[in-house]
């Protein structure tokens with residue numbers, strides 16, 4: 465049985481229709497015309513215990529709305545969510561005990577307290593027993609080095625420290641599931657690395673299931689064994705990054721440079737795109753022939769001075785998926 469099951473989920477917001485220009489804006493202030501915006505449009509997926517899933521998509525795709533429904537903050541318009549067999553809406557209290565939620569844009573820590581005091585407060589709210597609390601705090605300190613600023617008032621923490629504090633706070637009650645909504649947003653390279661290390665470690669040590677929303681390619685490549693890509697409220701992809709690359713960008717490009725001008729042959733498994741004097745370009749399907757084989761074959765016909773392989777950029781592949789493209793143009 466999957467740990468998280470989402471079936472045909474829909475969320476609609478009622479928004480006030482905005483008129484165009486200043487005149488329109490004034491008019492819509494007076495006559496509040498409402499319209500329905502469907503932010504999440506019939507989404508279904510299942511997530512198994514211990515998975516790290518990247519829930520990605522362009523701004524406004526409906527990621528945060530989904531996370532808020534999964535964590536019981538919002539109620540779906542229709543559809544069903546089960547987390548370990550329970551509904552986050554109907555069984556909120558029990559489900560919350562099993563969830564950690566961190567929003568990169570908003571902290572759940574208390575700004576007026578020191579970080580450690582803020583943890584103590586959560587200990588009481590979640591009724592965490594002493595032993596569990598001390599164990600978790602020690603584990604979080606080993607991963608996130610929070611002792612360095614545990615006595616600092618939350619409002620004085622840097623963004624990176626605050627995020628580390630928020631992640632530790634989310635794990636104090638030993639949840640099985642962690643939702644991270646843009647946790648690396650605005651962080652520098654070290655800050656991002658600390659968060660990636662945290663996700664890997666809690667997954668390894670506690671088999672925590674993680675759903676991660678991010679725009680950061682490093683997060684996606686380093687952490688997510690599975691990507692669910694959402695665009696305009698619907699799922700457009702669900703699979704591994706490498707499967708996505710193979711499907712959307714199956715080709716690689718080989719640039720060859722020769723010592724002296726010679727006609728390079730046509731290869732049965734590669735397409736010669738062009739040749740300009742001593743420089744030639746081949747395009748090949750990586751499933752049909754390896755780069756090594758191709759270079760070896762071509763070397764039989766000429767003296768190769770240099771070569772360079774070109775691959776589609778991950779960024780372009782993900783962008784193509786956002787726009788529901790079947791194949792990447794270009795490479």
Ligand SMILES: Nc1ncnc2c1ncn2[C@@H]1O[C@H](COP(=O)(O)OP(=O)(O)O)[C@@H](O)[C@H]1O
Pocket residue numbers: 477478479501503521522523524525526527528529530
């Ligand atoms: N509280 C709200 N009221 C009205 N519309 C909202 C609200 N929250 C989000 N939306 C709209 O729903 C859509 C999806 O938003 P969101 O889930 O925040 O997307 P994402 O997290 O993928 O950027 C957007 O068009 C957004 O403007």
Ligand SMILES: [Mg+2]
Pocket residue numbers: 527528529645
């Ligand atoms: Mg969002």
